Amino acid sequence: MPREIQTQVSPEVAHNESLLNEHVAKLFNTSVKEIQKVVVLKRSIDARQKAIKFNIKADVFFVGEELTPQKIELPNYKNVSNSQEVIVIGAGPAGLFAALQLIELGLKPIVIERGKDVRGRRRDLKAINVDHIVNEDSNYCFGEGGAGTYSDGKLYTRSKKRGDVDRILKLLVAFGASDAILVEAHPHIGTNKLPQIIQDIREKIIEYGGQVLFETRVIDFIVKNNEIQGITTQSGDTISANKVILATGHSARDIFELLDKKKIFIEAKPFALGVRAEHPQELIDKIQYSCDFRGEFLPPSPYSIVKQVNGRGMYSFCMCPGGVIAPCATSNGEVVTNGWSPSKRDQSTANSGIVVELKLEDFKPFAKFGALAGMEFQKSIEQKAWHLAGQTQKVPAQRMVDFTQNKVSADIPKTSYVPGTTSVEMGQVFPGFLTQIMREGFNEFGKSMRGYMTNEAILHAPESRTSSPVRIPRDDETLEHVQIKGLYPCGEGAGYAGGIISAAIDGEKCALKIAAVLKK
Secondary structure: OOEEEEEEEOHHHHOOHHHHHHHHHHHOOOOHHHEEEEEEEEEEEEOOOOOOEEEEEEEEEEOOOOOOOOOOOOOOOOOOOOOOEEEEEOOOHHHHHHHHHHHHOOOEEEEEOOOOOOOOHHHHHHHHHHHOOOEOOEOOOOOOOOOOOOOOOEOOOOOHHHOOHHHHHHHHHHOOOOHHHHOEOOOEOOOOOHHHHHHHHHHHHHHOOOEEEOOOOEEEEEEEOOEEEEEEEOOOOEEEOOOEEEOOOOOOHHHHHHHHHOOOOOEEOOOEEEEEEEEEHHHHHHHHHOOOOOOOOOOOOOOOOEEEEOOEEEEEEEEEOOOEEEEOOOOOOOOOEEEEOOOOOOOOEEEEEEEEEOOHHHHHHHHHHHHHHHHHHHHHHHHHHHHHOOOOOOEEEEEHHHHHOOOOOOOOOOOOOOOOEEEOOHHHOOOHHHHHHHHHHHHHHHHHOOOOOOOOOEEEEEEOOOOOOEEOOEOOOOOOEOOOEOEEEOHHHHOOOOOHHHHHHHHHHHHHHHHHHHOO
């Protein structure tokens, strides 16, 4: 039996097998020759002291003990070509993992995706960056793999109570992700590696009898006696099924509008909104690691910061070390920002959403839109940013200190946001209460992270798609919509997840509930 240890080591020891074996031998007061293998289970950085350490949790195998390497394999899928069909709307993490779970349970998923396959999306992303043209069905948010595919693939989640996080991580490894995601405290795949993994998942779904339909947008739900009967697509085709998983993501405004129009119960949900701040990565490293040079054994540093300002939470969101800012609009006539990092996180800049929590009362000017009030509030800011930036995909931008001083920046240096920037006083983008909170909040941030408040940092506006502005209520036990039998609202778009892992878990949970009902 291996002995489990928890210890702290230097960055060099954490990344050198021989040095780690020597360290462990000293812990057990034995010869390094007696150490057969140290299997690291979890690894995280402790940068609270000047001498940075890695926290290591590991299994230690001594010579003579049976070493049983963990072999990660896919479940024993069986062909479901002739099995009962379940419609899955959306091919993001919730939809894809729901489809895999359905196959594992002997049901046939029909995955309907409005956007293009993961490779085909690239041309449309280039059109946004270069030509400022947004394809409303294929962009950074819509298309195979969902928003996470081309906006980072961060896998960190605090949602341990929601389900089996390790199961999702192991499935990703089985589909080609590095097994490092099982070890790192903040696992991350990277936008450059995710497309192949997503493609392999899709091919596995098809191999075992599922269907995946691209460039197929749902325009209607067929409902009879408050029971789902199927869906209608933009081509006029009808696909029948009495079980439908709705996993369309937080930006599917047309789906929210359709539900509202059909009087299928939805409700406004608070979310957070703000800017995306970009610093030189070297500066963040100096602040976080308290050093002049990061060195080869430390990764580009992230940061996480939370403040209460005027009774509101203001916090960093979706922080991307060594990453870039991307244009994430889903319609022409709006500007939206997000961030992503490649797997090596080797870009020269660090960016993070810096957002303020909103309340339902903030949406009162849009009360006539009912449950869509938050969505219309969100939309109004994105459209205002588009106008202020010259009706292109350029983004309103301002130096951080200038923003706190209500001063238009004389110049904006080139940032990682490819479509470009326009110098704008951010107070023109946001409502007054939000502008004031952010100005005070950045000053508070600067007190906590010495050096963070600098005019080297450029703010890009807006960061507005942090989560869905709508919740699609479902029964806590059955996970069916509270009004429509057989409709399973799922993932981020329905208000039940907040990232790749939690969305994937929610997709699996919906599939399990459907299987349980069908097997009764």
